[in-house]
Amino acid sequence: AAAAVGATDDGGGGGGGGGGVALLPIPAECMVRLADIGSRDLHNVDVTATRAGGSGGGLMQPASHRGSAAFSEDYGNPVLSHEYSADSAKGAAGKGAPPLFDDRLPVPGERFPTRDEAATAAQSLKAAADAGPRADGSGTGLQSVVPMVSLMVTADHSPESPKEFERLRRQRCQPANPSLPLLLVVYDSSSGSYNKASCTPVFELEPNDPAAAARVTNSGKYYKNVRQEWASLVATPPSARFSDALAFTRSLGDLHLQAYGVCSMPEVFEVDMDALLAPSQDHPGANMGLVVLACTDGIWDNWQFDDTIRQAVFGIGVMTPASAAPTNPYMAEAYADAAMPPGTSLRVTADVEAAMGSTAAQRSADALIAENAKLAKANFGSSADNATGVVAFLWR
Secondary structure (H helix, E strand, O other): OEEEEEEEOOOOOOOOOOOOOEEEOOOOOOEEEEEEHHHHHHOOOOOOOOOOOOOOOHHHOOOOOOOOHHHOOOOOOOOOOOOOOHHHHOOHHHOOOOOOOOOOOOOOOOEEOOHHHHHHHHHHHHHHHHHOOOOOOOOOOHHHOOOOOOEEOOOOOOOOOHHHHHHHHHHOEOOOOOOOEOOEEEEOOOOOOOOHHHOOEOEEOEOOEOOOOOEEOOOOOOEOOOOOOEOEEEEOOOOOOOOOEEOOOEOOOOHHHHOOOOEOOOEEEEEOHHHHOOOOOOOOOOEEEEEEEEEOHHHHOOOOHHHHHHHHHHOOOOOOOHHHOOOOOHHHHHHHOOOOOOOOOOOOHHHHHHHHOOOHHHHHHHHHHHHHHHHHHHHHHHHOOOOOEEEEEEEO
């Protein structure tokens, strides 16, 4: 999901679109990582937070460990590297290995974005506004920089994530090489080969210090999306009874791959809405708002993240020029939508329209899907993924 801060007022154009709407940079430290349950056993910290008045655990309570004999082969106990074993972490046998806690793994309490990142975003956003229209005439120059008007509120669980690689090798390593995970972490082959052991590794180790942070080789074969992210996989080792592969390091229901290190437990984040919707010095008296997008890969594969915000807020797409955008931005129209009647039951789009008529959020979602269909056809042809998107406007 992504979020963007905007502003609405009763004045004229707001520097980024008509109707008094402007894109503003994300404020610093508005999101905090509450927990990374998948790495809880690899930290000397308790991330099973206790709810106020509760007896402990709550939403953070992990599932019980499997003990069934049915998991005896592929689902055996993890083999931890001796560098990272509990005994060596205490300094046993004179190994002097580091403790299990490692800042390369996600840690509860981390805040995003940092103040430096927020300051850079503000400067970039000004540069984008000064850049004026793009060469194709489709809106402002926001694509020329990274203004961070969008904030990812989901974690990076791709096979190219160094933190996930660290978690994988600590959770279950190769018996013959404890510095590597048992799972293969590779770039997918453009030939479509099922032999993932022959694919190029995503990471390489420091020869003189294999326990150090691994480096991304950046040697992919083809891009999986327009952001030029390499197609990568985690796959079962050659010794596995069944071959299997997945494009993520965390997933629900992949029981076979979970035996090798794929994790079903989530990272949990909290977004500070007061920080996101704090009054703007640039727009005194304005109604601060944001748009939340929850979309599948069939949409994210085709967009730069900030461009989805421009599309959802202003109706200015990548292939649709600014001249074809609606006169009033969707966010400004959403502010004028009537409140939904109390007790309204909504199951399908028709229920929303029956209760409220055509809402700005629905029109924005329809336009996003329509623009995405053009992009998907141009980018992936008949191989385009299914696309689902949800648009929500929130404001103070």
